[in-house]
Amino acid sequence: MAIIEYKGFGGFRLSVDVLGDENDPAVLLLPEPGQGREVWRAAAEALVLSGRRVVNVEPRARAAEVGDIAAHVEDLRAILAQMGSRPVVATARRGGWVATQALAPDGAHLAAGLILVDMPVSDEAVASAPRLALPTLVVRGGFSPAECTAASDAFAAALPIGESADIEDRDLAFAVDRNEALLGQLLEFLERRQPREAMEFKAGSDPRTLRDAMGCFATGITIVTALDASGAPAGLTANSFTSVSLDPPLLLVCIANTSGTAPILRDAVHFGVNVLQIGQQPASNRFASRGGDRFANLPWAPGETGVPLLGGSLVSFECQRESLHEAGDHFILVGRVVRAQFEPHRDPLLYFRGKYRRLHFA
CATH class of the missing domain: 2.30.110.10 (Electron Transport, Fmn-binding Protein; Chain A)
Structure with missing residues (x-):
């Protein structure tokens, strides 16, 4: 594991764990504002064993107000712009708010996919969902029992390239099973949306894929x-x-x-x-x-x-x-x-x- 720094919004330096082979497909793990990167530690190690390069971000301290996440949004966009290839971005809880705002304008140029784990869904999030023009997985119950709401259903339904998965308590024999179930959902999405075999560009495809090929x-x-x-x-x-x-x-x-x-x-x-x-x-x-x-x-x-x-x-x-x-x-x-x-x-x-x-x- 290497610890490196990325330059975030306003020159703020963000500490990042980097694990795995640099030639493997990349996954960027984003906690919610105020959380440390340890929330993703177990998943990060498992993803490396599954043939992924993992970038585990330590966000800046929590904003003065929960709703004030503009700096976190610009931090994420800055990190993605400095990466050599488009990762799949996996977020925890309110980290999903950061990612949806960062990727809604031109997400396909910055990321290969988006995974939102236990993101609280607001009316604003539902309104922004149609602008997320990249493959998106909504996971409920990844870290704690799922809270299924009409808003979360509406958000998933409004995604242009979206899908959802619920991790049900009745399917878990032991508490550790929740981590395994979450990892299974992550890997299944990654294998479909960011396969380890050769990628392909065809006329009319996402131009960033051609850029990666070049x-x-x-x-x-x-x-x-x-x-x-x-x-x-x-x-x-x-x-x-x-x-x-x-x-x-x-x-x-x-x-x-x-x-x-x-x-x-x-x-x-x-x-x-x-x-x-x-x-x-x-x-x-x-x-x-x-x-x-x-x-x-x-x-x-x-x-x-x-x-x-x-x-x-x-x-x-x-x-x-x-x-x-x-x-x-x-x-x-x-x-x-x-x-x-x-x-x-x-x-x-x-x-x-x-x-x-x-x-x-x-």
Whole structure:
């Protein structure tokens, strides 16, 4: 078991237990606000034995008012955004309130499924249920005898991809059986919704599944740079980069249309591609985030064409724009290399399955 920290809402540091093999499907366990992660400890150990990687979250202290869970909601969204793959999120009691609010807007992009164990159901929860567009399991009686109400029935019925399960007292010969029964419900849902065998994307499927598939191709990381109309340096992090031709010397990068730097790169006559080495991970993070002066306190110098080139890069290519091609939500920028500087003895910074990696030589 490893204890790591995630950055939550407002920079708050959240302590997390991580158990199991990082290559196994992930399950994120969320207690209710005010509870510690020990509520999920037994289930976490059993899930690891069942071939799952478990992320067991320690929430921040209880909010001043029970209904004030906004910080917990943003904490969960921040953790999910930092994970390399989409986990199934399993919640305890009022942790379900946190998860339903965090996942209702765009949950399918952040999580592969949602399990709500003993969540108290309010009218507000019932109203939000239709917006939970991801597989959801409602379990009653997981930690204590079930309280079946009309509201909980209405909530389960309103879920777009929902199902429910009741753990009945009459089916339990011993108190420990409740834990076993809950684990059985969790595993049955996980095997159907997050199988350990190969996943599949088909046209029209959830685009995040395609993104996960693309993430299985290990890449290097680049920072693409140019000058804006006023002559100020601009740039962004990109890993969709490849050599195209040696004669003539061409390369390409794919740029998201939604990027703030996209308009600058569309208009640029010249641009630079800086291939990063392992010591430049902070620069990669900075150029992948929005806002702020990305070049502040960062060594760079103008190349022969004036484009900003980052000091210490594995390779820096200076390019003249050859062509530009529209491609869905990205555009493909093809450049003719006019100059390249490289230092081949540094180790590259790699990216695989949503995480930075280092090269391990065979």
